[in-house]
Amino acid sequence: MFDHDIVAFIQSGVSITLAACAPGRVPSMSRGYACKPVDGDTIGIILPQTQAAEALDNIRLTGRVAVAFSQPTTNRTTQIKGTDARIVAFDPDDEHLVRKHIEEFVPEAVALGTPEEMVRALLSYQREDLVMVLFTPTSGFDQTPGPKAGHPLPATP
Amino acid sequence: MTPRLDTIRECLEGIIPGHIVTCDPGGMPNVAFLSQAEYIDNEHLALSYQFFNTTRRNVLAGSPVRLLLTSHLTARQYRLSLQYLRTETAGPLFERMKAKLAGIAAHSGMAGIFRLLGADIYRVLDILPVPGGTISPPPPAVNCLNALRHSTEHLSACANLECLLEKAVDCLEKKFGFSHLMLLMHDEARGCLFTLASRGYTQSGIGSEIPVGSGLIGICARERSPIRIGFMSSEYTYGRTVRDGLAAEGQIDALETAIPLPGLPNAASQMAIPIVAGDRLLGVIYVESLADLHFGYDEEDALVVFAAQLGLAMQHHQMTDEASDDMPVTERPPAPPQGALLTVRHFAANDSVFLDDDYLIKGVAGAILWALLNDFTRRGRTGFTNKGLRVDSRIRLPGASDNLEARLVLLQRRLAERNVGIAIGKTGRGRFALTVERPLTLVES
Incomplete structure (x- = not known):
């Protein structure tokens, strides 16, 4: 697993984007609404089924995912990939993670001039529409524009 | 209904950063953020190419390309399917994107890091609205x-x-x-x-x-x-x-x-x-x-x-x-101007003209003014035509595309701004008059 700094970063008010690919290499994507590290080796991404329907179909077919985490105010960006992704039901006890994510993401976006109303509309959801994608990271990269772009993420010693 | 690209162009402004997703030949997806997207027409858009990264490697290896774009006005998201066509490294589109990217880079602390290597041209195959929360767009500042x-x-x-x-x-x-x-x-x-x-x-x-x-x-x-x-x-x-x-x-x-x-x-x-x-x-x-x-x-x-x-x-x-009105140019001696003497100095090297040591103008407009003032002081001439200026050997207009009329407007405005008693104004089609309200001394330097 990645070092503590990365694990804290992907759970902060970053934008989350999950991508998957169909067997014919056609990619699909959806915004994620929260990130939940599970049992030390697995990451959970909470996202809305209606928006992510195509990506979820692809995950069922291939199990491969890539998830980008980016902090709007700093451009710090990280991408984590896995090959064993699976879809599990959303645990209503995890809703506080979604609420926390939104509350931390809103000031990030507002700081760049986006109206709060717009950001909240973008991340609005219905609890029954949420699902979680679980996967074991097999690789991770720093994707912040600059000299370190493409470097592997530091792992826990 | 599939929206037309020209109706969702605000999504390309990057106010809410767009995402590009691709897939490598082994079937592994990749997500990247768009620095810049540029609308070309309803079937084409361009994306900035700044680094040789995984996205580019995947695109060149034939990956289908999808974008996730978000309207900053409505929060509506769209998925676009694209087909890569070519990369341009010069020309109007490239320069447009290079200038825009320089602003984006400076704004996001990426000056020196973001540098446009090319404008990647894509065909837009499909645009799908993504279900989700939206807001009403604010009215535009101007219609x-x-x-x-x-x-x-x-x-x-x-x-x-x-x-x-x-x-x-x-x-x-x-x-x-x-x-x-x-x-x-x-x-x-x-x-x-x-x-x-x-x-x-x-x-x-x-x-x-x-x-x-x-x-x-x-x-x-x-x-x-x-x-x-x-x-x-x-x-x-x-x-x-x-x-x-x-x-x-x-x-x-x-x-x-x-x-x-x-x-x-x-x-x-x-x-x-x-x-x-x-x-x-x-x-x-x-x-x-x-x-x-x-x-x-x-x-x-x-x-x-x-x-x-x-x-x-x-x-x-x-x-x-x-095609100026072909009427004879009047040359009636005007009443001698009164007031303080105004010294007009002309430097032939660049046709610069100074009024009482204050710079006024140079180049063709300077040559025109000098010719007008010479005709005025020597012959009392106040009426002139564009046609006359064109054949005036003292002015040396640079050929057919000389913008003479625009240069006269420039001269007129510079004189009006200085407001020292010399003015020119139109009197008809292709005709204008010189007004001098102070006694002049012309000095050739």
Whole structure:
């Protein structure tokens, strides 16, 4: 697993984007609404089924995912990939993670001039529409524009 | 229903960063953030290519490409399917994107990191709205189409170039609501643009010049392409660029540098639109604002149409001014002017003219004024024609595309700004009169 700094970063008010690919290499994507590290080796991404329907179909077919985490105010960006992704039901006890994510993401976006109303509309959801994608990271990269772009993420010693 | 790309262009502004997803030959997906996307037409868009990264590797390896774009006005998201076509590394689109990227880079602390290597052109195969929460878009600050309609009516009503130019800047200010703007004319022979009118600045800067190719305005002129940036970029601050460029090329003396360029030193949003008629570049319209992302695609579209109409009207008025009314020029001795003596000094090397040691103008406009004042002091002549100036060996107009009428407007405005008792004004088609209200001494240096 990645070092503590990365694990804290992907759970902060970053934008989350999950991508998957169909067997014919056609990619699909959806915004994620929260990130939940599970049992030390697995990451959970909470996202809305209606928006992510195509990506979820692809995950069922291939199990491969890539998830980008980016902090709007700093451009710090990280991408984590896995090959064993699976879809599990959303645990209503995890809703506080979604609420926390939104509350931390809103000031990030507002700081760049986006109206709060717009950001909240973008991340609005219905609890029954949420699902979680679980996967074991097999690789991770720093994707912040600059000299370190493409470097592997530091792992826990 | 699949939306047309031109109806969701605001998503390409990058206010909410877009995502690009691709897939490697082994089937592993990849997500990246778009730095910049540019609308080309309803079937094509361009993405900036800055680094050889996983996205590019995947694209070149034949990956299908999808984008996730978000409207900052409505929060509506769209998924676009794209097909990569080619990469452009020069030309109008490349320069447009390079300028815009420089602003984005400066704004996001990425100056020196973001550098445009190419404009990747994609065909848009499909656009799908993504279900999700949305808000009503705010009303636009200006109804651009309506502003254009009213401006068109005003421009059509003008009978000469002077009126046309005045109405043009009036419309840009009052109909479109641009509070800082310039209208520059192209001097083909000297490869530069000169400011003929401006609004919103402490100093009008009329007569100031910028070389074609320098700064945002100069690049717009060189490429004959609209350029619009939404964030401040020192790379495109024209004052600095002009001086740097000239110093490098050893042209400082050739350009008008005594009259400072107007302009906001900290402009965040800048937009330059070429005025073209047929295959000729006639000038550039430039607007700017201290606010980030102040101009959008709609303003750009409207100004492109405005500039097209202005270009045709300018060409028309220049042509009709050629055909001056063939009436004899009056040469009646005017009443001797009264008041303090005004010394007018002319330097033949660059045709610069000084009024009581204060610089007025140089180049063709300087030569014209010197000829007029000589005719006035020697023969009492006050009436002149464009046709006469054209054959006047003292003036040396640079051939057919000489912009004579525009140069006369420039001279008229510089004289009006100085307000020291010399003026010129139109008296008919292709005709104008000189008014001198003070006794003159002409000194050739």
